[in-house]
Amino acid sequence: MVKYANAMSSRASHRGARPVENALGRLARACRERGLPVTVQRRAVLEALVPRDDHPSADDLFEAVSRTVPGISRTTVYRVLETLVDLGLASRISHPGGGARFELRRGRHHHLHCARCGCVKDFTSPALEALELPRLAAHGFEVDDWSLHVTGLCADCRGRSRRTSKSRLPNPSRSEKGEKR
Amino acid sequence: MVKYANAMSSRASHRGARPVENALGRLARACRERGLPVTVQRRAVLEALVPRDDHPSADDLFEAVSRTVPGISRTTVYRVLETLVDLGLASRISHPGGGARFELRRGRHHHLHCARCGCVKDFTSPALEALELPRLAAHGFEVDDWSLHVTGLCADCRGRSRRTSKSRLPNPSRSEKGEKR
DNA sequence: ATTCATGCAAAGTGTTTGCAGTATC
């Protein structure tokens, strides 16, 4: 499923090295501007977020970061993530059911949300890029950003059974009783 | 699509009577189809949801419904809401930070999400209605529904101070006080 | 040296689950 362009060296430490550098550079700059210390934890969380395209939860990131910074606490990951969002380096994305998810802040992109497995995939669209938002000024709203949210079935789930497994409804059986009252 | 002519009586008890009836009718039908009992709680929760356009949380609805069905439990409200979503009568909408929000299922509409106060306003757009989604098939995705999510500042918040009050960042050099909670 | 971040533990939210009793069909 996840398929990396294999143009770079295949050494794990190289894959995505440039994006990581860029991100860390932006972090350093942002922190300096605000007078915030650049801590190992902040660097590590950001570094863990960069290569991911699966919108990890705070806990996912905690787990990942724990490998680089063994003693890090969950609390810190939460706090760092909030800071990164505040600094504009990351985004907290909506994810109905379960907790918050995060992603590195990139250019405009949209979300495909699978109703079955709950995964979220990104997609971009030059066509949509040109989309002119309706006169939201009429609503008195000051637009900061926007994106498209698409729900449906991801490729994987499309292949699998049609029956949704998470519904708590009983059997939608043919119990079509005749009307009584 | 959902356009109410103001042709009805202005008595409070009448306002929105038709939509409520419609919704209850759909509930009865949906339940009958699935062989589910139409309980007072299900009717009450749906009835409480119909007139609202503020995307109430489960707890908001619990409070509202408690007035009509005094003994109802929070648990039941949660369960009923899930059922309503499963039945296609309501939607659970993403709401980063805080819990899930719900809305009556209507035609396509989009969300204005205020970054300051967290409120969510709906808007519709015939122009967007005609929007052709990019070839998502390329992603193997089967589209069920889609909507636009716009973030920014709502009319109310635009009027107020520019400083965001929820940031946990220290002073961005110049401390601009005057913000409470 | 100052200021802010970190880690820990504990407290908070929001939501789900097991079970006995009960309403609806």
Added chain:
DNA sequence: GATACTGCAAACACTTTGCATGAAT
């Protein structure tokens, strides 16, 4: 009368907070 729902309490998952210590500038 059978089935599924309701209410209660407890369990759960996720996130935040208070405080003492430790690190970055």
